[in-house]
Amino acid sequence: MTDRKRVVIVGGGFGGLALARGLRSANVDVTLVDRENHHLFQPLLYQVATAGLQPGAIAVPIRGVLSKQKNARVLLDEAVGVDLERKVLHLARGKELPFDYLVAATGARTNYFGHDDWAKYAHGLKTVRDAIRIRERVLLAFEEAEMETDPARRKMLLTFVVIGGGPTGVEMAGAIRELGKSVLAGDYRNIKDEDIRVLLVEMAPRVLMPFDPELSEKARLALAELGVEVRLGEPVSEVAEERVRIGEEWIDASIIVWASGVKPTSFAAKLGAPLDRAGRVIVGQDCSIPGHPDVFVLGDAASFTPAGAERPLPGLAPVAMQQGRYLARIIANDGKGLPRPPFVYRDKGAMATIGRRRAVAATKRLKLSGFLAWIAWGLVHVAYLIGFHNRLLVLFEWTWSLVTAKRGARLITANIHFRDTPGRRPELPPLIVERHGRRTRMPGERRSLDS
């Protein structure tokens, strides 16, 4: 059986994994390459960043997911280039990987829109590392505020700014506010609920732009009620160490989260196909790139514009998953000589949660908000988690947190350095987080330490 086609998938996110699993009965050999060992359920990553979930509850080893699929193998490696003529993928570690079909499901990374230097001060939220880093810095900010005597610095330490009013930004801002409100404040003797300030900054005139304006307004009201300051229609004009400029106003903040945009990872551009303005690969109606019917791009890395539509599909998990399943059918059918119908996206709606017990959700026919929307949000998210283990774990943590108002993952596992540095705070040297030997700057650490 040497006629088995070799399908190489780059990326084990929603799209790549849906494709690999969709090919389980196909007469092909599947190789999935990912530079992480785990598939990550990104929609709940903000809960890891706010100590609500452990990383292991929303991440599963890709190898484990595909371990029983006989025609699939998994490589922990990084795709660094491709030779479309010879049909080989170049890997950082392995040899060249020949393919008959290549699918780039490489997803997106944080986009600072030309201000990559802001990455030092404003944390992206795309990987488990990002989430743990934010979690530890938020917890350390509280620790530092608990002992701080200088009112201005104390205010800064307890100010958190989330940039970007999409679902991630809205959920993140709500979760930080709630972490301060009900969860942490009780643990700290000197921190009161009103000391904590959370800002959500969005350039557009409303949050959750893809949603119906009515739901955007409901979300804004729910955020305001929770105590989040929502700043709409104001761009972030500068980000610096422990401060951010919103329009003309500088705001001092200990943690700045950047949830403002994404761009494709670098691999997609290496295919040599035309890109849209957002850097995504423009694909045809079958998700293939021009001139190469055996090379596909899906999900966040692709710019797919449905026939007759004006704009490409948004970068959402359901798009990637549906494209993954679609490509599985296409590739299986190719072997049978069947034609390729165009990909059709079925929009099942969108949802976002605001703190505990509230959410907004919208499908084409139905708009929901409040507690009912929150229940729906929870059920949908648990259902889409991969593996029974993680579903049980997330349900357990949510139930626990609902019953006790506590969160189970409030750990700082990094090495904290208690450094007595000369600086703006003579009395209280900053806490510095170290990971395996290397310091990264913490709120309050002087830049001179960063060398």
Added chain:
Amino acid sequence: MTDRKRVVIVGGGFGGLALARGLRSANVDVTLVDRENHHLFQPLLYQVATAGLQPGAIAVPIRGVLSKQKNARVLLDEAVGVDLERKVLHLARGKELPFDYLVAATGARTNYFGHDDWAKYAHGLKTVRDAIRIRERVLLAFEEAEMETDPARRKMLLTFVVIGGGPTGVEMAGAIRELGKSVLAGDYRNIKDEDIRVLLVEMAPRVLMPFDPELSEKARLALAELGVEVRLGEPVSEVAEERVRIGEEWIDASIIVWASGVKPTSFAAKLGAPLDRAGRVIVGQDCSIPGHPDVFVLGDAASFTPAGAERPLPGLAPVAMQQGRYLARIIANDGKGLPRPPFVYRDKGAMATIGRRRAVAATKRLKLSGFLAWIAWGLVHVAYLIGFHNRLLVLFEWTWSLVTAKRGARLITANIHFRDTPGRRPELPPLIVERHGRRTRMPGERRSLDS
């Protein structure tokens, strides 16, 4: 009420936390200082290192444990010195902390017995960081072996050496063997059970020296049956990069775990009191240091020899916990002018598990081994975990792993670099783990990268 005595506890381990909680009704003000934000249930740390448990299942924020205890506060800070005359503790971040009673419950760290340079190659297991580091390196070794074509290097990658035949070493060796046996091998297409080699090296003539010889032999047999090579009576004479010399024989190994000994953390010695040969502070029958009846040392940092006994008590969690509860009574009674009876240790026995479903346990009257001992081991460990949340979480993970033979925490969250370095392996460059920007050497990485 200015006559409330100030009790300062350094360290939130078993002893420090037992003391703080024991003082909840006493007419004192308790300050607990720890440089980590969490209490760690160290007896199960090896399960984090072998992907069986998430860190959050065995660590709890100290602040959360004491949040409802009105007379206690928690400081995230490092005790760097003490002035016994002025009765103040020096902290790295905060001001001086005055005390009426000072208790050093500072525990122990890995002891390389004068070979601190071995720490680079042989991983200790005392912190969550240590455990995550071992977990990621073990998982990466499997990833690398899966693709390795050079037989010698492949053999090295799948060889794991645990140094030290105490409970930690025995449990660690058993857990690594089992991880390879039933859990991981199925996920890797090219790794078979017999490819994996786990060695347990102990200088003494038997494992589990504190136990009865009969149980030591049972443990050795159970380890052998599991497939662990137990090397007794042979000292480790050298440790280098990816290899270790046992007696005269050099063994190539990807992961070397150092479970051979501990010594007190540096704070204990700063009290200026006499130390025993192991570096522990010699304390009197009330756990106080000579000449300072208000300054105590407990647990692993203390050398407490019961009246009439020849040797000091071992460094075990029950000793620390009992001393913590004892000191709570002593300090409360001091206020009432009551005398101090000497501390009496009640030996409740010892236990160790070997892989899944087997353990050895011994009390003064009873010796247990096999499945029954394993059930007892599990119940005791769950019972001593702090917090209902973590008990449920550990029970869930254990049940899951018993039913499915899978482990739920097989994540590599560090940043993996796929680096094409010139070296002994022209075809397959090594995986390198990075944490927030700084590389630490991985199995296979050449030393030249370590600068």
